[in-house]
Each structure stands twice: as C-alpha cells, then as structure tokens.
Amino acid sequence: MQAWLLEKLGSLENMHLGEVAEPMPGPREVVMELAFAALNPADRYLAQGQYPARPELPHILGRDGVGRIVRVGTEVKNWEPGDQALILRGSVGVERAGTFARMAAVPADSLAKIPHGWSLEQAAGASLVYLTAYQALTQWDDFKNPGRVLITGASGGVGVAGVQLAKALGHTVVVLSRRVEKQEKLLAIGADIALSPQDTQWRKRLSEALGQRRVDLAIDNIGGELFPEIIETLAMFGRISVVGRLAGPVPEFNTASLFFRRNKIGGVAVASYTSEESRVVWTHVTKLLKERKARPLVDSVHPFEQLPAAFARLAAGPMGKVLLRVAGTS
Numbered sequence: 001m002q003a004w005l006l007e008k009l010g011s012l013e014n015m016h017l018g019e020v021a022e023p024m025p026g027p028r029e030v031v032m033e034l035a036f037a038a039l040n041p042a043d044r045y046l047a048q049g050q051y052p053a054r055p056e057l058p059h060i061l062g063r064d065g066v067g068r069i070v071r072v073g074t075e076v077k078n079w080e081p082g083d084q085a086l087i088l089r090g091s092v093g094v095e096r097a098g099t100f101a102r103m104a105a106v107p108a109d110s111l112a113k114i115p116h117g118w119s120l121e122q123a124a125g126a127s128l129v130y131l132t133a134y135q136a137l138t139q140w141d142d143f144k145n146p147g148r149v150l151i152t153g154a155s156g157g158v159g160v161a162g163v164q165l166a167k168a169l170g171h172t173v174v175v176l177s178r179r180v181e182k183q184e185k186l187l188a189i190g191a192d193i194a195l196s197p198q199d200t201q202w203r204k205r206l207s208e209a210l211g212q213r214r215v216d217l218a219i220d221n222i223g224g225e226l227f228p229e230i231i232e233t234l235a236m237f238g239r240i241s242v243v244g245r246l247a248g249p250v251p252e253f254n255t256a257s258l259f260f261r262r263n264k265i266g267g268v269a270v271a272s273y274t275s276e277e278s279r280v281v282w283t284h285v286t287k288l289l290k291e292r293k294a295r296p297l298v299d300s301v302h303p304f305e306q307l308p309a310a311f312a313r314l315a316a317g318p319m320g321k322v323l324l325r326v327a328g329t330s
C-alpha cells in the first residue's frame with residue numbers, strides 16, 4: 001500500500017510517498033482503510049525530533065483519521081468489517097504507524113463511532129483537538145463556574161474546539177487571531193470578543209470590552225512574546241492552561257506578575273488521558289457539541305499526494321482542521 005514514510009528525524013522534508021506491506025491486525029486491533037486523515041502541529045514536532053516519542057523508522061505520521069474497518073483481530077468484539085470509525089487519541093502516528101497511509105492498524109480501544117449527523121470530514125480531525133481543549137478548560141478544580149476565558153491561536157484546531165466547548169460550558173469567550181476575517185468567523189461560531197494579538201492596544205481593548213474586568217482562564221496555544229502579555233490580563237486567582245508554543249520560547253518575564261493576583265500556570269497534556277478517560281471525555285464533548293448544534297470546522301482538504309502542501313497550509317495558520325483525502329485519490 002502507499003504511505004508517507006519519514007525516513008529519519010530532522011524535518012518533514014525527510015518524508016516521501018512510498019510502498020509498504022499492508023498492516024495486519026494484532027488480536028485486539030482492527031485495520032482501517034482510511035477515508036480522511038488530519039494534520040496536527042505535533043506531526044511536525046515529531047518529524048523534527050522535538051517530541052519525546054522515538055518511533056521505529058521509517059515512520060508513518062498522522063494521529064487522526066476516519067475510515068472503514070476491513071480486518072478485525074481475533075479478540076475484537078465490538079467492531080466488524082464494514083463499520084466506519086474515527087480514531088480517538090492514542091499511540092497511532094506516535095509510537096506506531098499513523099494515518100498518512102492508505103490503511104492503518106488501530107487498537108480497538110482507540111476507536112469511536114462517527115457522531116450522528118457528522119460528515120466524515122468533520123469527524124476526521126476532531127478527537128485530538130477537542131480532548132485537548134476539554135482538558136484545558138476543565139483541569140482546574142477551582143474553576144467550575146462560568147467565567148471569562150481567553151483563547152490564543154483561536155482559529156486553529158485546538159482554538160476552534162476551545163471556543164465551542166467554552167461556550168457550551170457557559171463561559172464568556174475572548175479570542176485572539178491575527179487576521180480580521182478569522183476574527184469574524186470566530187465571532188460567528190460563538191466567541192463574544194475578538195481581538196488581534198498584533199494590536200499593541202489589545203489588552204486595553206480587552207479590559208474595555210469586559211467592563212474593566214479581567215480573565216479567569218487563558219488557554220494558550222502560542223507562547224512566545226504573547227505569554228507575559230496574557231499574564232497581565234489575568235484576574236485574581238486567574239489561570240493559564242498552557243497547550244502549545246507555536247511562537248517559540250517565552251522571553252524572560254518578571255515572576256512578581258504572578259504574586260499579587262495569585263495566578264497559576266498549568267500544562268495540558270492530552271496524552272495523559274487513558275483510553276478509558278478519552279472515551280468518557282469524548283462522550284461528554286460530543287454531547288456538549290450536540291446541545292449547541294456545533295460541529296468541527298474543516299479548513300481545507302488536500303489530495304493524498306499533496307501532504308507537503310497540506311503541512312504548508314497548517315503552518316500558514318488555518319481556520320479549523322487541515323485534512324488529507326486518503327481514499328478516492330490515485
């Protein structure tokens with residue numbers, strides 16, 4: 001079968017389209033013929049060697065995907081050939097071969113049904129980013145009541161998921177995006193206030209828009225020079241859930257800025273969810289989305305042969321998820 005093979009760590013450019021043997025399922029696995037796979041920045045980090053995982057090479061990247069089951073292992077009870085499924089967060093594309101291939105072997109406990117009424121495209125890239133956004137919103141025991149939530153990099157996969165889930169949980173949602181047209185789309189899916197992090201006055205405008213109140217929880221996908229500015233927006237006992245660092249290292253900042261308002265910083269690691277926790281959270285996530293009549297947003301769908309162009313689109317800053325169409329292309 002055809003697969004995108006990462007020959008060595010260092011760069012996404014070390015990937016090429018090649019031929020490998022079709023996977024066979026282990027006793028508790030299924031083999032899926034993929035319809036769509038989704039890209040994540042973590043694929044790039046893994047290719048660059050910036051990720052803890054050191055999979056056997058050549059490695060097939062790709063954590064998310066949907067498809068049709070074509071083979072089932074001897075101990076698999078709940079799935080049959082012909083069933084359609086999506087892949088919940090797990091080892092696929094990290095420690096084991098991923099979804100940038102015509103087929104993938106997947107542990108049966110990493111599968112979920114396509115939520116009712118969702119298209120395959122909507123389902124293809126949802127699980128990782130919604131589970132991440134859910135953890136970012138719910139990891140604080142002292143933050144249970146509706147509050148003011150700020151989301152950076154809000155137009156990306158985690159950001160859009162965060163906006164929809166934060167609204168479903170009753171929060172007031174402030175989003176940061178560098179592009180006006182993306183700010184408008186984020187307002188259309190429920191954000192209450194949209195600002196640009198490149199506007200030097202964004203914190204003043206935020207304070208005005210919130211009636212001089214401050215942020216209770218920030219979900220930060222960006223890091224870099226924005227991080228100290230986010231701290232300055234926090235309320236008394238305000239928290240930051242640190243998800244990503246797309247703008248690189250955070251410059252020196254005065255830790256005294258944390259003292260006076262008793263602020264807290266906490267990392268998010270979606271990989272820390274067990275299979276069972278992922279399933280419980282996913283059930284809650286899909287219920288929240290159904291109640292709000294919200295669906296995952298797809299930025300763009302790229303042909304299987306054009307994975308490098310899909311990664312370029314992801315790096316440029318998408319509006320929702322960037323997908324690879326695996327089935328139906330030659």
Ligand SMILES: NC(=O)c1ccc[n+]([C@@H]2O[C@H](COP(=O)([O-])OP(=O)(O)OC[C@H]3O[C@@H](n4cnc5c(N)ncnc54)[C@H](OP(=O)(O)O)[C@@H]3O)[C@@H](O)[C@H]2O)c1
Binds near residue numbers: 132155221316
């Ligand atoms: N901790 C975890 O468990 C976990 C799980 C999933 C993802 N992540 C990480 O979370 C981050 C976000 O993931 P994602 O899937 O949402 O990414 P994404 O889909 O690529 O979107 C990120 C958004 O951030 C903005 N952005 C990108 N580069 C930027 C830069 N250099 N400076 C400022 N803004 C920039 C863009 O928005 P605008 O163009 O609108 O400004 C872009 O749409 C990544 O670092 C990813 O690795 C972590």
